[in-house]
Amino acid sequence: MKHRWTETRAPKPWTALCGSLAAALALSATQVHAGDPLAPAGRWEGNTSGSASTPPMGWNSWNAFRTEVDEAKVLGAAQVLVDSGLAKLGYNHVILDDGWWMKRRTSDGRLQIRTGIFPSAATGGPDGTSFKPFTDKLHAMGFKAGIYTDIGRNACSQAYDLHSPNLPQGTTAEREVGLEGHVTQDINLYFKEWGFDYIKIDACGLADFLPGSSLVKQQNYRAAPPLIERGSINRTDIAAVRSRYETVAAAIKAARPAGDYVMSICAWGMANVRSWGKDVGNLWRTSADITPSWTSMLHNFDSAAKRALYAGPGHWNDPDILHIGHGAFDAANPVEVRSHFSLWAMINAPLLVSYDLRNGPASLLAVLGNAELVRLNQDKAGHQGVITYDSDDAQIIVKTLGDGQRKAVALFNRGASPAPVTLLAMHLKLADGAPVTLRNLWTNERSSFTGEKEFMLAPHETLVFEASGKRALENGVYLSEIPGSINVAVDGTRQPQLDPTVHRMIDPWSSTRSGGSRPQYAGWGGAQADATPYGQSLQVAGQVFNSGIGVLSDSRLQVKNDAGHARLTASVGVDDSTEGKGQPVRFYVYGDGKLLAESAPVKFGTRAQKLTADVRGVKVIELVVRGPTTGNAQPVVSTWGDAQLTGSP
Ligand code: GLA
Secondary structure: OOOOHHHHOOOOOHHHHOOOHHHHOOOOHHHOOOOOOOOOOOOOOOOOOOOOOOOOEEEEOHHHHOOOOOHHHHHHHHHHHHHHOHHHHOOOEEEOOOOOEEEEOOOOOOEEEOOOOOHHHOOOOOOOOOOHHHHHHHHHOOOEEEEEEEOOOOOOHHHHOOOOOOOOOOOOOOOOOOOOOOHHHHHHHHHHHOOOOEEEEEOHHHOOOOOOOHHHHHHOOOOOOOOOOOOOOOOOOHHHHHHHHHHHHHHHHHHOOOOOOEEEEEOOOOOOHHHHHHHHOOEEEOOOOOOOOHHHHHHHHHHHHOOHHHOEOOEEEEOOOOOOOOHHHOOOOHHHHHHHHHHHHHOOOOEEEOOOHHHOOHHHHHHHOOHHHHHHHOOOOOOOOEEEEOOOOEEEEEEEEOOOOEEEEEEEEOOOOOEEEEEEHHHHOEOOOOEEEEEEOOOOOEEEEEOEEEEEEOOOOEEEEEEEOOEOOOOEEEHHHOHHHEEEEEOOOOOOOEOOOOOOOOEOOOEOOOOOOOOOOEOOOOOEEOOOOOOOOEEEOOEEEOOEEEEEOOEEEEEEOOOOOOEEEEEEEEOOOOOOOOOOEEEEEEEOOEEEEEOOOEOOOOOOEEEEEEOOOOOEEEEEEEOOOOOOOOOOEEEEEEEEEEOOO
């Protein structure tokens, strides 16, 4: 969307508004003007287009074969998915990644397939080649078929796999196999003619074919001034990158008006995609490519795990395909394999297997086939696990299942030494004084505790339990328990800031040939469940909130009231951790577009104010915080403390 607050907001001089605090903040529903991104939309704006109501599952060729992919390998993997029962469990996408193309025919721009590795594509006739026989086969086996392309003119393999025998061939123009300049033609080819159902759209064409570079000169590519500068968010043209993906999204929708498609954005956490990916595609990569090392897995996990409020049914954070089967996650490392899988399941990551299943050990199939973990990942409500205890050593992640009555919890030892972890009923938002029952989802073992229970985790171990007990909030839910029902319409960040909380591994590509591994992905300052946008505990004028939503001023959150609750309540105020301690803000609650409740102006040190809104019959609740309107005032850290939906209709 081009009308984001950060990009179009006209600065209003604070002094002109500043007669009194109240006057300065007197904006209310009646005074909002057209185009104001904080104005309530009155309808759910979360992206539900396409077919990704739960995180996509299946198999992708990349980590198994890179560009050495071929038809037999892909169909072989598909057959194992069927034979092993994984397909039935939900692994129903088979996705062909980079390496399939031969060239773009210059006479009519039609893409040609490398038939040496995809023999069934040698259909002949005026079209030359076609993937229809291939997708027919996959469809007949019960799969959805996926294909790979690039948003620019050239693909990643053309920059990074130069040794490959399967790179596009021919003149400079013939080797321009990416979407640029051919969006409608290619999308129609993929979705209408060839029958693909899923597309992964990479972004190297916008980043790596730099004017004057030795790559461009040696390979005789057409240079492209970079829209994405991997090392600099400020030098990345965020709006242009987003708009490219929006154009493709529109073409896909037109090609598949019934919405039977999945659009996967692969911009590796760059260009602030962690904030807008949800509005454009069904999944978006939140980080660089995973490699089969423990620290790379941590890096990719963190890039998605801290973004629970940005995902939900129809739109998912994508920390990359699983690397199970390789390196630190091969069959000799069962603890790490289970951790990798458990973590992806808990944060609603796509479960895309990517090893050569034809030769894989049964123990790995058994991990992928853990129906309990798959069910957890595929839970219809789509609430990504929320990190409820955070540290660099160990984390506790809690995921609300279905109607909010059941929980899953993962205890995760990130480190190489044993870690003591104490799980509290409170971490689960269950009552302190009542028994909590745990069922281990790897062993099915049951246990119970009251108040708290100690665990000793082996290095790299993740324990996953289903937990039940008496809810702390008996007649409703805290909003931080239901991130899948929240859409962060406007998060209040003005200038994209890099997220320092993502594990900084030694970069596998540049190793230590630089000053350090730096934060890379924008999104710092985004809305958080049970924490402030900068990862602090929620606290207003000394009052601590264990539950709540932390957000910046000038934000608008949407909450679906699917369960038909009667009341929204929250204790609101400026968080004690804010910068700009003199700046006032005001909180508003809307129901289906109508103002239901508003706070007085509050600033740092003002006690939390209780807001109550009658939301009976309301479908979409919107929570708005308006802050100081001066162009250069810091956004104010604003807390919706104990924000909850209670009461039945
Ligand atoms: C990029 C992507 C990978 C894979 C390769 C293909 O690196 O991030 O997932 O698709 O390109 O070349």
